[in-house]
Amino acid sequence: MGKKVDLDGILEDLDATTTLDGLQEITERVRDAFGVDHIVYHWVDSAGEQYGCGTYDDSWVQHYLEQGYLRTDPVIIGCYQRFHPVDWKRLDWSTKSARIFLKDALAHGVGNQGYSIPIRGPNGQFALFTVNHNCEDEEWAEFTENHSRELILMAHYFNRKALEFEPDRGPEKAQTLSPREIDALTLLAIGYSRAQVAQTLSISEHTLRVYIESARFKLGALNTTHAIARALSCGLIVV
């Protein structure tokens, strides 16, 4: 642990990877380069884990998913609200479910020290890059301090790849809304009623409805709420 790492080499290979298996291999390589027990990248999603690669035992990954730990894992919960990389010690382990999870994790070969970097992409995408090890606190503090920048970059590059592998997340489905349509949807999105929006824009409510309808049509939305959700997801409007 604590070696000098060939960051450039790893990032280049990461960039050149075209398969999930390739990512998996790189996690192993990163683990060895850093001299730690485990490296894990995983995409966190309400629909369950879409991508994950890392050096944890399969049995633990399996168990993790089966137990629905995605919803209770204190690492995920804690990282979700943070931007900084997070040392596991600073998380909230006081709840009952967290204690159960911790005991279970340690029993499956997960190390007692962890450092997780939250990463976010477009449309609410969220992922974690984690390095895990079994050692004393001092040693770990030194390691994380020495390598935090390399880990941030690595997290970034891993997520870049994961987003490439996920075609739905691409920017290709770009619609264009007219200025008035954007105005209308934006005001609706901040809670105005149609009447308020019409008044704000100084147009009749009927006219407003035409904008909403045409926006709905362009976005392929089933109703106003759907149109606003799509416009937000696509970044066409911002709230």
Add this chain to the structure above:
Amino acid sequence: MGKKVDLDGILEDLDATTTLDGLQEITERVRDAFGVDHIVYHWVDSAGEQYGCGTYDDSWVQHYLEQGYLRTDPVIIGCYQRFHPVDWKRLDWSTKSARIFLKDALAHGVGNQGYSIPIRGPNGQFALFTVNHNCEDEEWAEFTENHSRELILMAHYFNRKALEFEPDRGPEKAQTLSPREIDALTLLAIGYSRAQVAQTLSISEHTLRVYIESARFKLGALNTTHAIARALSCGLIVV
């Protein structure tokens, strides 16, 4: 342009900064270190720019805000849907509003080359770290290739500071929605009517309404559409 940059020194000073003025000074220092025309970090928000620091002329910043370019700036629109750092040349400059914007920007001393890194934090926070310069394409391509990693790290550290300065974005401020509330809002966001949502969740429409109301209350939303917009912006639901 293209010098060897004292990344460690800059990042350490960035870490030690406690004021917005300090951030502003660092943008100037980074600009000089990289030998480029401009460095800008800004937080993007519908409420207008909350934080921004950089080396653009005040007159341009003023003009930018007055013209409402936050809504039409192709850099923002383009970056919002991407994770990769973006070279401005790869953006869509074909629309009328984009051409107007470009002309206006060049007239205000903005360079013809740009490289912007999108950054995202908790609760839908979104910011951009941009480096801008006036030069030929080849020179620029070489620069961005040589410095992309440094720029990513710098973007990360700038955003870290901005989040520190914004108390509302702290981890404790986050709303939590119950699983049923998330289900309800998610289904509404994909266009289901209340009746369809109730059926999908196998609950009565009345029960569903209670979820929507409590979610609305938690999110401080004025109506269902607003609640969904907020939940999406905050990353509480994903569509």
Add this chain to the structure above:
DNA sequence: TTCTTCTTCCCCCGAAATAGGGAGGCACCG
């Protein structure tokens, strides 16, 4: 020039959402 898109305005009516009440059961935490 012609054609499309954007902008603005108007009608009616049925369907859907909202607002305001209330009530019981279950699980967890201190």
Add this chain to the structure above:
DNA sequence: CGGTGCCTCCCTATTTCGGGGGAAGAAGAA
């Protein structure tokens, strides 16, 4: 054990939204 939050169900009104029409001028693109 009592509080809190979550899940479930029910009522009645009123307001708002959605879909069905149609129409006209202005601006920009082909």
